[in-house]
Every structure is written in C-alpha cells, then in structure tokens.
Amino acid sequence: MRPCPGADPCHGGRVMEDFLNSPIGILSLTVAQTLALLVPLLIGVAYMTWAERKIMAAMQLRKGPNVVGPFGLLQPFADAGKMLMKETIVPAGASRVLFIMAPMLTFILAMIAWAVIPVNEGWAIADINVGVLYLFAISSLGVYGIIIAGWASNSKYAFLGALRSAAQMVSYEVSMGFVIVTVLLCVGSLNLTDIVLAQKGLWFFIPLFPMFIIFFISTLAETNRAPFDLPEGESELVAGFFVEYSAMSFALFFLGEYANMILMSSLTTILFLGGWLPPFDMAPFNWLPGPVWFILKVCFCLFVFVWVRATFPRYRYDQLMRLGWKVFLPISLVWLVLTAAALKIFGWLPA
Amino acid sequence: MIAGLAFYAFAAVLIASAVMVVSSRNPVHSVLYLILAFFNAAALFLIAGAEFLAMILVIVYVGAVAVLFLFVVMMLDIDFTQMREGFQRYAPIGAVIGGILFLELLFVFGAWQSAGQAEALRLNPAPEGVQNTVAIGQVLYTDYIFLFQGAGFILLVAMIGAIVLTHRDRLRSKRQDIGAQVARRTQLDMASVPLGASIGQLGILRPLPPEEEKPKAVTHGQHGHEDHGHGGHH
Numbered sequence: 410m411r412p413c414p415g416a417d418p419c420h421g422g423r424v425m426e427d428f429l430n431s432p433i434g435i436l437s438l439t440v441a442q443t444l445a446l447l448v449p450l451l452i453g454v455a456y457m458t459w460a461e462r463k464i465m466a467a468m469q470l471r472k473g474p475n476v477v478g479p480f481g482l483l484q485p486f487a488d489a490g491k492m493l494m495k496e497t498i499v500p501a502g503a504s505r506v507l508f509i510m511a512p513m514l515t516f517i518l519a520m521i522a523w524a525v526i527p528v529n530e531g532w533a534i535a536d537i538n539v540g541v542l543y544l545f546a547i548s549s550l551g552v553y554g555i556i557i558a559g560w561a562s563n564s565k566y567a568f569l570g571a572l573r574s575a576a577q578m579v580s581y582e583v584s585m586g587f588v589i590v591t592v593l594l595c596v597g598s599l600n601l602t603d604i605v606l607a608q609k610g611l612w613f614f615i616p617l618f619p620m621f622i623i624f625f626i627s628t629l630a631e632t633n634r635a636p637f638d639l640p641e642g643e644s645e646l647v648a649g650f651f652v653e654y655s656a657m658s659f660a661l662f663f664l665g666e667y668a669n670m671i672l673m674s675s676l677t678t679i680l681f682l683g684g685w686l687p688p689f690d691m692a693p694f695n696w697l698p699g700p701v702w703f704i705l706k707v708c709f710c711l712f713v714f715v716w717v718r719a720t721f722p723r724y725r726y727d728q729l730m731r732l733g734w735k736v737f738l739p740i741s742l743v744w745l746v747l748t749a750a751a752l753k754i755f756g757w758l759p760a
Numbered sequence: 761m762i763a764g765l766a767f768y769a770f771a772a773v774l775i776a777s778a779v780m781v782v783s784s785r786n787p788v789h790s791v792l793y794l795i796l797a798f799f800n801a802a803a804l805f806l807i808a809g810a811e812f813l814a815m816i817l818v819i820v821y822v823g824a825v826a827v828l829f830l831f832v833v834m835m836l837d838i839d840f841t842q843m844r845e846g847f848q849r850y851a852p853i854g855a856v857i858g859g860i861l862f863l864e865l866l867f868v869f870g871a872w873q874s875a876g877q878a879e880a881l882r883l884n885p886a887p888e889g890v891q892n893t894v895a896i897g898q899v900l901y902t903d904y905i906f907l908f909q910g911a912g913f914i915l916l917v918a919m920i921g922a923i924v925l926t927h928r929d930r931l932r933s934k935r936q937d938i939g940a941q942v943a944r945r946t947q948l949d950m951a952s953v954p955l956g957a958s959i960g961q962l963g964i965l966r967p968l969p970p971e972e973e974k975p976k977a978v979t980h981g982q983h984g985h986e987d988h989g990h991g992g993h994h
Contacts, residue, residue, distance in 0.1 A: 507792075539811045542812070542815035542816070545819055546823060549819055549822070549824070552823075552827055556830055556831075556834075557792070560834050568834075572831065572835075576831075578827075579824060579828070731938070
C-alpha cells in the first residue's frame with residue numbers, strides 16, 4: 410500500500426487496491442487466504458498419516474509403507490483414492506441425517522479453528538481479540554461430532570465409545586482451561602499474536618514447565634489419541650464411535666482427527682513454544698523465516714504424539730478419570746495460584 | 761446492511777430452533793436444537809460486539825452443559841406413547857400457567873423504565889479505548905469483587921450440598937489404591953531363568969524376599985534391556 414506519485418504508472422495498482430477494499434474483494438481475499446492455509450494443512454494431514462506409520466514402523470523395527478511411490482510417499486493418496494471408491498453404508502437403524510452430519514461436523518470444526526492460528530506475525534486469517542477463547546470453544550465442540558456419531562449409529566459399541574469420549578473430553582478440558590488461564594496471566598491478552606510476542610525473551614515452557622506437560626497430556630486426551638484412545642479402543646469396542654462408518658464418512662473422521670492433532674500441536678506451539686519465534690534471536694537462527702520455525706515446532710509436537718502412541722499402553726478408564734480429576738486438576742489449580750502470586754509479588758504482571 | 765441481515769438471519773434461526781427444542785419428538789433432537797440455539801445466541805452477541813460473552817457462552821453452555829444434557833438424554837429410555845398420554849388432561853393447566861407468565865412479562869415490559877444514561881451506555885458499553893474483555897474484567901473483579909465472590913461462595917455451597925446429599929460410599933465396590941500398588945515393590949530383579957526348568961523346580965518368588973543391602977545388580981536377561989524403570993509415572 411505505497412502511495413502513488415503519478416496517476417498513470419500505478420493505475421492498475423490503485424484499481425487492485427479499490428477492489429481489495431470492496432466487500433467482494435475482502436471476501437475473495439479471505440477465500441484465497443483460507444485456501445492458502447487449508448490446502449497445505451490437508452496435505453500435511455495426509456503426510457501426517459504417512460509419517461505416523463513410518464515413525465511407528467521405525468520404532469517397532471519394521472519398514473512401514475514403502476511400496477506406493479518412493480519411500481511409500483504416495484501411500485496417503487492411494488488410501489484416499491480407496492476411501493473415495495468405497496460405498497458409504499448407512500445402517501438400517503441409524504438416524505440418517507445425524508449419522509451423515511456427525512463426520513462433517515468433526516471435519517468442519519477441525520478446519521474452522523485454523524482461522525485464528527497465527528503462523529507468522531500478522532498471518533492469521535482472523536486476528537481476533539479472543540483468539541484463545543475461540544480455539545478453546547472450538548476444541549470443546551469437537552466432542553459433538555463423536556457423541557452424535559455414537560448415538561446416531563444405533564450400535565452399542567459406537568454408543569459406549571461416544572459416552573467414554575464425552576466424559577473424557579469434558580474432564581480434560583477443565584485442566585486445559587486452567588493451563589490456558591495461567592498462560593494468559595503471564596501475557597495479559599487473549600490474542601494469539603500477543604501471546605507469541607510475549608514469549609520473545611523466554612518461551613513459556615521454561616517457567617511454566619509443569620503446565621506444559623499437563624497441557625500436552627491433556628491435548629492427547631482431547632484428541633482421543635493413545636494412551637487415551639478409549640473412545641475407539643479396538644480391543645474392547647471394535648472401533649468405538651466410528652464402527653458403523655465406511656468410505657468417505659470414515660475418511661472425514663480420520664482427517665478430522667489428524668487435523669485436530671495438528672491444531673493442538675500448533676496451540677501448544679503458540680502457548681508454550683514461542684510460535685514462529687526462533688529459539689535465539691541470533692544470526693544462524695533467524696535466517697529461517699518464522700513460518701518454518703512454526704512448522705518445525707508443530708512437527709516436533711506431532712512426533713511426540715506418535716512417539717507416545719508407539720510407547721505407552723492404553724489407560725484403563727477409571728485411571729484416565731483419576732488422572733484428569735485427581736491429579737491434573739489440583740496440580741494445575743495450585744500452579745495457577747502460585748503463578749498469580751509470583752506475578753503479583755515480583756511485580757511481573759503485564760500492563 | 762450486512763450486519764443487519766446477519767442479525768435477522770441468526771435471530772430467525774434462533775427462534776426457529778428454540779421452537780424445535782420444545783416441539784421435536786425426540787429429546788436428543790431437542791438437545792441438539794438447543795445447542796443450535798446457543799450458537800445463534802453467541803452469534804448475536806458477536807454482532808453486538810460482545811465477543812467475550814459469545815465465546816464464554818459457547819465454551820460453558822455448548823461445550824460443557826449441553827454435553828452433559830446430551831449425555832443424560834441419550835441414555836434415557838423414554839416411552840413416547842406414555843409421555844404423550846396425559847397431554848389432554850394437563851393441557852388446560854399448562855395453558856393457565858403459561859398465560860399467567862405471559863401476563864407477568866407484559867406487566868414487566870409495560871412498567872419498564874430505563875435509566876437516563878442507559879441509552880448512551882447501550883451504544884458503547886465498553887469505556888473508551890478498552891477492550892470488551894478488559895471492560896468486563898474491570899466490572900467483575902474490580903468494581904463488584906465482593907458481590908462476585910459472594911456469588912461464587914453460593915455456588916460452592918450448592919455444589920458441596922449436592923455432593924453431600926448424593927455421595928455414598930459403596931462398601932462392596934473395589935477400589936484401586938494406586939499408592940499401595942506403587943509402593944509394593946522396591947526393586948525389580950531381572951533373572952536369567954534356565955531353559956526348560958519348571959516352576960516346581962525353581963519355586964515362586966512370593967512374597968518378595970526381605971530387602972537386603974545389595975547393590976542394584978541388574979543381571980541382564982537374554983533380551984538385553986537397557987533402561988527399564990523410566991516408563992513414566994502412571
């Protein structure tokens with residue numbers, strides 16, 4: 410948006426500017442931004458499934474997918490093609506509309522949350538004041554896709570999976586909320602960009618290390634990942650809430666789950682690992698642009714997700730509830746009070 | 761113009777879904793319509809510029825309360841014919857109660873008088889140069905902190921009361937005592953067991969032999985475990 414000295418040379422530029430400021434221009438700009446975010450995200454989701462299989466294979470001394478394309482790199486697309494070709498089966502006793510709506514809901518929720526994620530300074534599609542609350546709200550809605558799927562399938566296994574999932578996600582949201590509040594206390598703003606910028610000197614995972622751990626484990630529970638994948642626990646519930654799903658509706662659940670993992674990783678990155686900031690603001694580190702750092706940190710979190718899955722056995726249900734309510738909730742509450750007290754006593758309160 | 765259109769769209773969906781909450785046959789559908797109504801109310805808050813309230817409405821009501829509603833309603837085994845049986849009999853009483861409530865509402869709105877500053881406050885509720893969230897925080901936690909704490913205490917008492925009234929120790933249920941389990945063994949012994957030897961020849965190590973003063977000699981089995989004992993805390 411530089412000023413134009415003469416009319417003729419940048420006439421085209423002014424027309425462009427006028428167009429971008431009109432409602433249609435704003436709309437098309439937003440659509441372009443959304444596509445620029447969602448297309449890499451979906452490709453990332455596809456390769457997340459590939460990476461997960463490769464990493465787990467390496468950890469279990471196997472080879473993993475290595476047939477389709479070099480290093481099996483085309484495996485996700487082969488899988489997607491297979492999913493598309495299959496028949497969508499709606500069970501006879503199912504509640505039709507809800508049954509089809511549930512995977513769409515899961516997928517949509519996993520996508521719209523990305524509207525506020527700042528990949529770089531000023532790169533968020535919607536840089537809203539209450540970004541953290543928006544993310545928290547969207548992630549707490551994720552349970553509906555699962556619970557509706559479980560109920561609408563009209564199947565015992567699916568229903569049990571949905572009930573487990575509802576209880577689990579509501580439980581872990583509580584401690585996640587306290588962790589987020591602790592971070593907000595240190596920042597003094599609900600805006601995600603402000604949260605990242607507040608970590609310029611020191612990433613929050615150092616002073617708030619216990620909260621970082623609690624938050625990460627809670628995100629595992631929130632995304633229904635191992636060791637908290639009881640909603641789909643295949644040894645007892647066949648596949649849990651998506652037993653009855655096939656073809657594209659199953660693929661939507663699958664995509665939604667992996668997009669949620671990436672979303673939670675980026676939330677962890679923003680809250681604790683300094684978003685797009687390099688570890689030190691020095692020469693070799695700040696050569697890499699911010700988004701690359703952001704992606705590297707998200708990849709690290711995702712690697713830990715897979716690492717955990719390859720390492721830990723599944724929790725028993727009562728142990729899961731005990732961990733959420735009797736361990737994480739008190740610890741995060743006490744740490745919240747401690748943080749508030751420390752900020753007040755040492756006069757570190759922001760603003 | 762767009763904001764006006766959006767307002768009417770959201771308000772229309774809100775009212776329609778509120779009607780569906782009371783009129784749909786399946787209670788699960790009712791709860792889902794209720795959730796839709798919450799959403800549209802949140803959207804109306806957003807249009808009014810109260811983004812904090814909108815998000816809190818979604819987090820608290822949709823994310824937590826409605827999940828519990830749905831949880832309970834999904835597990836109910838409702839006999840719809842039985843539920844509809846008394847409708848004719850109770851309809852007049854319901855109509856009378858509804859009429860009284862409607863009249864009361866009419867009286868309230870008829871006698872409504874807003875304060876002099878209300879008009880200006882309604883137009884820009886947040887003080888100049890302060891974000892909506894900050895403004896709510898100032899009102900709640902600075903201006904009216906004691907009332908806020910009082911409300912919190914009342915809720916706490918209600919919660920404790922509910923727990924005291926409903927909590928019973930079930931004597932026969934088995935509980936896991938994680939502390940006892942964790943404290944059960946002080947050390948792990950790895951032993952190489954001779955091939956083909958039965959338990960009858962070797963004997964069972966139970967209860968554990970009393971602890972002796974010996975260095976933690978970990979005799980490696982044939983699998984060559986490197987670092988056990990850091991499996992994370994459970």
